[in-house]
Amino acid sequence: MIKVGIGYDVHALVEGRVLILGGVEIPYERGLLGHSDADVLIHAIMDALLGALALGDIGAHFPDHDPRYSGISSLSLLGQVVELIEGQGYRVGNIDSIIVAERPKVAPFIPQMRSNIARVLKLVESCVSVKATTTERLGFEGRGEGIGAQAIVNLEKVGG
Numbered sequence: 001m002i003k004v005g006i007g008y009d010v011h012a013l014v015e016g017r018v019l020i021l022g023g024v025e026i027p028y029e030r031g032l033l034g035h036s037d038a039d040v041l042i043h044a045i046m047d048a049l050l051g052a053l054a055l056g057d058i059g060a061h062f063p064d065h066d067p068r069y070s071g072i073s074s075l076s077l078l079g080q081v082v083e084l085i086e087g088q089g090y091r092v093g094n095i096d097s098i099i100v101a102e103r104p105k106v107a108p109f110i111p112q113m114r115s116n117i118a119r120v121l122k123l124v125e126s127c128v129s130v131k132a133t134t135t136e137r138l139g140f141e142g143r144g145e146g147i148g149a150q151a152i153v154n155l156e157k158v159g160g
Contacts, residue, residue: 001157003090005052009043010140010148021099021106021147022113022130023075023120028104032147035064035071041099041113041130042074044149046081048095052155053088078120090155094127097151100141106132 013019017031020039032038046058055061061084062069062077069077085092095117099106106113110130118125135142 002093003052003155005048005050005153005155007044007047007049007051007151007153008148009040009047010146011038011040012146013144019104020074021109021149023073023116024109024112026104026106026109036062036069036077037071037074039074040147040149041097041151042078042117044151045095045097045117045153046074046078048151048153049081049085049092049155052153053085053090055084055088075116075120078117082121085155086158089158091158092121092123092127093154093156094123094129095121095151095153096129097131097149099130099132100135100148100150101132102134102137102142102144 011032011034013030014033015030019026019028019031020037022041043058050056113130114125114128118128140146141148
């Protein structure tokens with residue numbers, strides 16, 4: 001049995017924060033605002049994974065009012081989501097994702113993002129797709145106010 005999930009996340013860009021995408025620190029004058037490290041790519045992937053099994057969203061599992069998650073690495077949270085999925089008898093088949101940002105240019109960092117995600121999800125890198133696009137200066141991403149990400153995943157029943 002195969003299950004499919006889709007995830008979407010956005011965060012505002014602000015001064016005084018480090019920019020983390022796909023578990024990679026990216027040099028930039030601003031970072032994403034959020035309770036955790038605000039890694040929109042990982043958040044979109046987590047929501048897709050949870051959604052595939054109808055387990056709610058990341059806010060239900062990791063509420064932004066809980067001090068345990070303040071500043072936490074989203075890769076760590078992704079590992080916890082993997083444990084939930086495995087507990088349901090599933091494993092990740094593959095992931096396709098996209099980062100939407102006018103700036104900074106993230107293409108040079110994509111190989112490390114893929115490696116980070118594959119490691120946590122126990123996948124080979126060829127099963128993890130990370131792409132980046134701009135909005136041609138349209139919308140909040142195009143104006144540099146924030147960054148968005150989308151992901152789609154499939155889960156496979158273990159032994160089925």
